[in-house]
Amino acid sequence: MANKISDETIEYVGILAKLELSDTEKEQAKSDIERMLDYIDKLNELDTSDVEPLSHVFPVNNVFREDVVTNGDERARLLENAPAAKDGAFQVPKTVE
Template identity: 75%
Template structure:
């Protein structure tokens, strides 16, 4: 294990994560973080020349449709159902004085 995590680092991470770790949990966290860093070092050894960078493992396409107006301006049809109308809008009772 080439990456050795110091006690100060574990304390700092615990403060940032707002965790209260016991001594046994701190030792386990040091081992776990060291293992993670070792794995990252191992991944850095891979030859990635010619590999195109990607943002997602699966091909992601825009799934949103274009915003197309299909029913147009139907103000007269909608206002035909209004109990009262004023200047092309619904007229509602006054609620605030």
């Protein structure tokens, strides 16, 4: 079974992935995904109709704690890693007119 990825699909996946791909990269991504899906389709050989999806190997429960602050103010340290900062905040391009 050969999977086919359309131009619209790769465009859409690029938006979801927040990646900007050149035309060559888009073609490459199409053929990469098609090839992987052909391989992944092997899973269809398995009858899983009665099997529950297993997201974690052990039962995972919510871990609750009291909402108490235990760390100090690390604003300045965190901002040291920011590509751009201003007035104690992350600086980004203008988003609203």
